[in-house]
Structure formats: C-alpha cells, structure tokens
Amino acid sequence: MTRLTDLLPAQAKRLAELECPDFTTRPWVTGPALAQRRVAIVSSAGLVVRGENPFRGRDPDYRVIPGSTKPADLLMSHVSINYDRTGFQEDWNVVFPLDRLNELAADGAIGSVAQTHYSFMGATDPVTMETNARELAGRLKQDRVDAVILSPV
Amino acid sequence: MSALGHYLEEEGIATVAISLIRPQTENTKPPRALWVPFELGRPFGPPNDRAFQKRVILAALRLLERTDGPVIIEDFADDDPRGQPDPAWHPPQMQAATRDGSADVSAARIEAEIGSLRGAHDRWVAQHGRTTVGLSGLSMAECGQTVVAWLRGEVPSSPREGVSTILMLRFAVDDLKAYYLEAASAGAARPSSRQLGDWFWNNTAVGTAIIALRAFGLASDDERAKAILGNFMVPGARVAMLG
Numbered sequence: 001m002t003r004l005t006d007l008l009p010a011q012a013k014r015l016a017e018l019e020c021p022d023f024t025t026r027p028w029v030t031g032p033a034l035a036q037r038r039v040a041i042v043s044s045a046g047l048v049v050r051g052e053n054p055f056r057g058r059d060p061d062y063r064v065i066p067g068s069t070k071p072a073d074l075l076m077s078h079v080s081i082n083y084d085r086t087g088f089q090e091d092w093n094v095v096f097p098l099d100r101l102n103e104l105a106a107d108g109a110i111g112s113v114a115q116t117h118y119s120f121m122g123a124t125d126p127v128t129m130e131t132n133a134r135e136l137a138g139r140l141k142q143d144r145v146d147a148v149i150l151s152p153v
Numbered sequence: 154m155s156a157l158g159h160y161l162e163e164e165g166i167a168t169v170a171i172s173l174i175r176p177q178t179e180n181t182k183p184p185r186a187l188w189v190p191f192e193l194g195r196p197f198g199p200p201n202d203r204a205f206q207k208r209v210i211l212a213a214l215r216l217l218e219r220t221d222g223p224v225i226i227e228d229f230a231d232d233d234p235r236g237q238p239d240p241a242w243h244p245p246q247m248q249a250a251t252r253d254g255s256a257d258v259s260a261a262r263i264e265a266e267i268g269s270l271r272g273a274h275d276r277w278v279a280q281h282g283r284t285t286v287g288l289s290g291l292s293m294a295e296c297g298q299t300v301v302a303w304l305r306g307e308v309p310s311s312p313r314e315g316v317s318t319i320l321m322l323r324f325a326v327d328d329l330k331a332y333y334l335e336a337a338s339a340g341a342a343r344p345s346s347r348q349l350g351d352w353f354w355n356n357t358a359v360g361t362a363i364i365a366l367r368a369f370g371l372a373s374d375d376e377r378a379k380a381i382l383g384n385f386m387v388p389g390a391r392v393a394m395l396g
Contacts (some may be wrong), residue, residue: 011389011390013297015174015177016174016176016177016194017176017180018154018177018180019263020156020177020181021159021181023156023159023181023182025163026184026223026224027159027162027163027184028161028184028222028223029166029167029168029184030167030220031167031217032220034214034215034217034218035216037217039214042157042161042168044154044157050287053315054288054324056316056317056320057320058183061156070283071282071283072282072283074285075285075287075288076285076329077159077288078323078348079323079385080385081385081386081387081388082193082388082389082390083192083193083194084192084193084194084195084346085194085196085285085330085331085332085334086334086338086346086349087194087199087200087346088194088200088285089281089282089285089331089334089335089338090200090201090338091201091365092283093197093200093203093206093266094194094195094196094197094198094199094200094206095195095196095197097192097197097206097210097392099185100197100203100206100207100210101210102206103203104207104210104211104214109211110214120157122154122241122310123363126156126157127156129157129160130160133157133164134163134164136161137160137164137165137166138164139160139369140166141165141166144351145166146166147166147167147168147169147214147217148158148166148168148169148170148318149168149169149170149171149210149213149214150154150155150157150158150163150168150170150171150183151154151171151196151197152154152170152171152172152173152196153173153193153194153196
C-alpha cells in the first residue's frame with residue numbers, strides 16, 4: 001500500500017513540501033445547517049466520463065460528471081501512478097462517493113445532492129487551475145450548491 | 154486540492170477538503186480539511202464498506218457547521234481496515250515469472266496472459282457491474298501489442314486524433330494495469346493493494362514488460378519519452394523494491 005511514509009523518501013519529501021500558492025486571504029463562507037445544504041463533489045482524481053477526453057498530462061481544466069452517471073461510465077485518467085487505483089476499481093465511492101451522498105440526502109443528513117459534479121487532475125499546478133476554478137464556482141451557484149466536498153487521490 | 158478549496162471559497166462556495174497528505178494541507182491552509190490516514194488513492198477509505206465511508210464523509214461535512222475557522226484541519230481517527238493483506242486471496246496462476254522483458258519474449262507471453270485472464274476478468278465485471286478499462290479505446294490485445302511495439306523501438310501511430318503516440322501508450326498501460334488488477338481481484342477474497350501490486354510487478358509478463366519500457370525510456374535521447382516512460386510507468390516505490 002502507498003502511504004506518504006511508504007513512498008521513496010525523495011518522493012514523500014517532494015509531495016509533502018510541494019510548492020503551494022502563498023495565499024494572502026483566508027476566505028471563509030458560512031451557511032445553513034448540514035441538513036439544508038446542497039452538496040457537490042469536486043475531485044482531483046482525473047475522473048472522466050467514458051467516451052469523453054481523458055486528461056492529457058497536466059491539463060488545468062475540469063471534466064463534468066452528471067449526477068446521473070453510472071459507475072460503469074466513470075474512468076480515472078490521473079497522470080500519477082504513485083497511488084492505489086484498486087480501491088476505485090472495486091467501488092467508485094472510494095474516490096467519488098455519490099452513492100453515499102445520495103443516501104445521506106435520503107436520510108435527511110444533508111439537504112440534497114448537486115445535479116452535476118466535477119473533476120480536475122490533481123498533478124496540475126493549482127495556480128494554473130485558478131481561472132477554471134473561479135468559473136466553476138459560477139456553475140455550482142447556478143446549481144444552488146452551497147457545500148463542496150473536495151476529494152483528492 | 155486545498156488550493157481549489159481556496160479559490161471556490163473566495164467565490165462564495167463553502168468547501169471542505171479531504172486531505173491525504175497532511176503537510177501539504179498545513180502549507181496551503183484551506184478553510185476546512187479532514188486528514189485521513191488511508192493510503193493514497195482512497196480518500197473515503199475501504200471499498201464496499203458503506204458505514205465506514207459514510208462516517209468519513211459526515212466527519213468532513215460536519216466541519217461545514219463549525220464556526221471557529223478559518224483554518225480548520227481535523228484528523229480522522231480510524232484506519233482503513235482494508236489496508237491489511239487477505240491471506241485467503243490466491244493470485245491467478247501465471248507462467249513462471251521471467252525478468253526478460255525483451256519484446257520477443259514479451260509478445261507471446263503477454264498475448265497468452267491476456268487470454269488466460271479473460272475468464273477472471275469476465276467474473277469481475279459480472280461481480281461489480283463495471284470495469285475501469287477504457288482510457289485507450291483499444292482492445293486488451295491491442296494494448297499489449299502497443300507495449301511490445303514500443304519495446305521493439307517502433308512507435309505505433311496513434312489511432313485517435315488529438316492523442317499523441319506516447320499518450321496512447323500511457324493509456325494502454327493504464328488499461329492493462331486495470332484489466333490485470335481487476336481480473337486478479339475477482340472472487341470473494343479481498344486482497345490489499347500491496348498484494349495485488351506484488352503479483353502484478355513480480356509475476357506477470359506485462360509487469361516485466363512495463364518495467365522494461367521504463368528502462369527503454371530512460372535510455373532514450375527523446376526527453377519527452379524519457380520523462381513519461383521514466384515517471385509514469387512503474388510506481389516509484391516499486392522501482393525502489395526492484396533495486
């Protein structure tokens with residue numbers, strides 16, 4: 001298995017010390033109780049709906065994953081090979097927990113689940129994703145999303 | 154991931170990130186994050202464990218109700234029970250392993266292997282209702298032939314417009330890995346990723362051929378081939394084990 005401590009020391013150091021944008025603001029958005037929230041998944045696993053263009057290297061854009069997507073139609077095109085994919089192969093909820101969110105909505109633990117979810121490719125320098133991320137916020141608002149769960153690999 | 158949270162939050166959307174690499178999250182200082190102790194690639198923990206996954210998601214989502222941020226970084230206390238090896242798992246029986254990853258040795262053995270795993274892969278698909286094979290759009294036989302052609306020093310033309318030959322090779326290798334690891338996981342046993350990886354890299358001709366592809370790339374004068382074959386074929390931790 002691969003945990004940070006199982007990687008080569010040089011790899012682990014590189015990941016742990018990966019240069020992060022030096023943000024000058026500390027944004028903080030509040031909202032209603034969880035039972036009233038509408039939740040979307042934004043993944044960085046390079047997820048793509050079967051038949052659409054996989055990520056090519058470090059693309060800064062994102063792919064759209066409709067909430068009606070079936071597990072048989074979701075593929076992973078992340079460029080990195082230094083993480084486990086067998087969990088996702090066995091159960092997409094390991095990376096893309098749409099079934100769990102739908103259950104939480106049915107239980108009333110969350111208000112509802114977004115109509116559409118999204119994936120970036122996490123090996124991309126986040127600074128190059130900024131424009132796409134800000135544009136994505138507009139799409140999420142149109143879908144009345146007020147909570148995003150960010151899922152890495 | 155945490156940087157995405159920062160941008161979305163600045164645009165007015167509340168976010169919570171799952172963190173697999175705590176030091177990265179500490180550096181980025183996202184509004185809210187839940188660090189989980191699971192292996193990379195499993196942000197919500199064990200496959201097919203609905204209750205456990207739900208606990209992880211709820212622990213993350215509940216951070217949205219906290220009022221003491223920013224920045225909140227919490228730890229999820231429980232480890233993934235599926236991280237342990239399953240002694241009941243038996244890998245598919247393959248022809249005796251060889252370290253010879255030459256194109257001539259690989260071609261026939263890979264073709265035979267792909268065929269021999271077909272039944273197990275069909276069982277996997279029946280069991281799970283899906284396969285994650287499909288990035289390349291090639292058949293498994295074609296994926297194997299693509300690897301062998303590269304080992305021969307031939308660069309097969311990409312059948313897909315807009316997909317370079319080397320990108321097609323990467324997708325073919327990803328599809329082969331998915332096919333082999335799904336086939337090896339068919340049945341009731343629950344192998345850990347380490348068990349599956351040990352089998353794939355030590356006991357299959359395609360694993361040996363992919364290791365040879367990496368060496369081929371590192372010896373290449375083509376900087377792109379060197380970078381892609383060197384970094385995106387064999388996991389770094391596996392390279393270290395190979396010595």
